[in-house]
Amino acid sequence: MTDSIDTEVPAAPVRAVTQERKIVTAVPGPKSQELHRRRQAVVSDGVSSALPVYIAHANGAVLVDIDGNQFVDFGAGIGVTTVGHTEASVVAAAASQLQDVTHTLFTITPYEQYVRVAELLAQHTPGAWAKKSVLVNSGAEAVENGVKIARKFTGRRAVAVLDHAYHGRTNLTMAMNYKAMPYATGFGPFAGDVYHAPNSYPYRDGLNGEDAAARTIAYLEKVIGASDLACLVVEPIQGEGGFMVPADGYLPILQRWCTEHGVVMIADEIQSGMARTGRWFASEHFGWEPDLVLSAKGIAGGLPLAAVTGRAEIMDASQPGGLGGTFGGNPVACAAAVAVFETIEQNGLLAEAERIERTLKAGLERLRARYDVIGEIRGLGAMVAIELVQPGTGATTKRPNSEAVSQIVAYAAQHGILFLNAGTWGNVLRFLPSLAMSDALIDDALTVLDDAFAALG
Numbered sequence: 389m390t391d392s393i394d395t396e397v398p399a400a401p402v403r404a405v406t407q408e409r410k411i412v413t414a415v416p417g418p419k420s421q422e423l424h425r426r427r428q429a430v431v432s433d434g435v436s437s438a439l440p441v442y443i444a445h446a447n448g449a450v451l452v453d454i455d456g457n458q459f460v461d462f463g464a465g466i467g468v469t470t471v472g473h474t475e476a477s478v479v480a481a482a483a484s485q486l487q488d489v490t491h492t493l494f495t496i497t498p499y500e501q502y503v504r505v506a507e508l509l510a511q512h513t514p515g516a517w518a519k520k521s522v523l524v525n526s527g528a529e530a531v532e533n534g535v536k537i538a539r540k541f542t543g544r545r546a547v548a549v550l551d552h553a554y555h556g557r558t559n560l561t562m563a564m565n566y567k568a569m570p571y572a573t574g575f576g577p578f579a580g581d582v583y584h585a586p587n588s589y590p591y592r593d594g595l596n597g598e599d600a601a602a603r604t605i606a607y608l609e610k611v612i613g614a615s616d617l618a619c620l621v622v623e624p625i626q627g628e629g630g631f632m633v634p635a636d637g638y639l640p641i642l643q644r645w646c647t648e649h650g651v652v653m654i655a656d657e658i659q660s661g662m663a664r665t666g667r668w669f670a671s672e673h674f675g676w677e678p679d680l681v682l683s684a685k686g687i688a689g690g691l692p693l694a695a696v697t698g699r700a701e702i703m704d705a706s707q708p709g710g711l712g713g714t715f716g717g718n719p720v721a722c723a724a725a726v727a728v729f730e731t732i733e734q735n736g737l738l739a740e741a742e743r744i745e746r747t748l749k750a751g752l753e754r755l756r757a758r759y760d761v762i763g764e765i766r767g768l769g770a771m772v773a774i775e776l777v778q779p780g781t782g783a784t785t786k787r788p789n790s791e792a793v794s795q796i797v798a799y800a801a802q803h804g805i806l807f808l809n810a811g812t813w814g815n816v817l818r819f820l821p822s823l824a825m826s827d828a829l830i831d832d833a834l835t836v837l838d839d840a841f842a843a844l845g
């Protein structure tokens with residue numbers, strides 16, 4: 389740190405990391421193995437770690453573990469450090485805020501940072517109408533609040549979600565997920581009045597947007613009935629489900645149907661929002677203007693913050709005191725979020741997401757020409773995935789190939805690349821890098837990926 393500080397927000401003490409992979413020990417290394425033994429004695433087995441290398445510091449698109457290994461990070465904490473690890477402007481804003489005020493509780497004595505985040509959300513979420521927000525701590529809490537607000541506004545009970553959805557690990561959101569294992573198995577009883585409607589999954593259902601929407605709407609009308617339906621919660625691009633991009637027209641048709649029938653349509657943009665896909669919110673790609681938008685993951689550069697934002701008349705339906713929570717909209721997290729909005733704007737990060745999509749998809753197309761286990765390449769911006777199928781079945785049965793994904797993820801980790809899997813069958817390899825990821829790092833990762841495919845035999 390410098391000892392003479394002239395600017396209002398001091399330069400952040402960020403530790404730079406060379407943007408390259410470097411493996412100097414076994415993976416995990418001896419120090420990580422030792423720490424893992426300590427962890428196993430005191431951390432619940434219900435908490436897992438995809439790659440148990442313990443991280444000492446991180447910067448840009450690279451993680452450094454306690455053994456000195458460097459990993460090129462295609463997970464970004466599941467799309468959280470979208471602006472890059474320890475992005476200087478975010479660290480500076482949070483550090484400065486820590487010194488001014490760490491906590492008051494907005495529902496007791498408020499502060500400007502919360503209001504500023506709500507202004508920025510109103511400005512950047514789709515739709516030109518008056519919008520309001522509530523700030524909470526996690527994505528699941530945002531989903532819970534979105535449902536609460538929609539029920540209060542409509543006076544109705546039922547909640548609809550789509551097949552292959554993921555919405556969190558709280559009681560209500562466990563009931564909203566598609567996959568029981570590992571998220572729900574044994575954790576019941578679950579919240580009632582949650583209904584799972586068919587989604588749009590062009591690779592597997594072959595339906596255009598109109599037909600897929602008709603199928604979804606038929607379910608909503610027949611199984612629930614519009615007059616009992618409070619909300620339909622939809623990820624514009626499904627995250628954990630495997631980055632399914634819905635067919636053109638699907639989402640706006642559903643929104644029109646919801647509007648006609650007084651149903652609140654909620655975009656779960658927790659993974660897809662905040663510049664991830666090359667737009668502020670992924671809904672924009674599809675011409676969808678949701679009634680409510682849920683944000684979390686990327687909103688505060690790694691600090692815990694989430695939001696429900698939407699039409700003022702819906703957001704105002706709750707009685708005073710009905711929304712909130714002790715840590716919701718914490719000042720430090722809010723200060724970081726304001727810096728994230730400014731960094732996206734000032735550093736032109738929407739264009740960076742588009743650059744990442746171009747580089748990544750071009751490389752993946754080259755691999756697909758050579759490896760017939762790659763069934764589909766899909767996604768937008770820095771939210772790209774490949775779905776792997778059994779060799780030779782791509783054109784016919786599209787049988788999921790989760791073993792190939794597991795082997796590739798393991799191979800890449802040994803070579804200093806962190807890839808994440810996804811998908812209902814675990815057969816999707818997803819690329820969710822920070823927008824600080826350079827083309828050079830992507831190309832480097834693609835060569836490792838090529839070797840990993842070759843090693844499948």
Ligand SMILES: *Cc1c(COP(=O)(O)O)cnc(C)c1O
Nearest residue numbers: 526527528554555556627658659
């Ligand atoms: C991660 C995620 C959630 C849950 O967020 P948490 O902060 O983990 O509670 C909900 N919806 C989507 C689409 C997500 O990706």
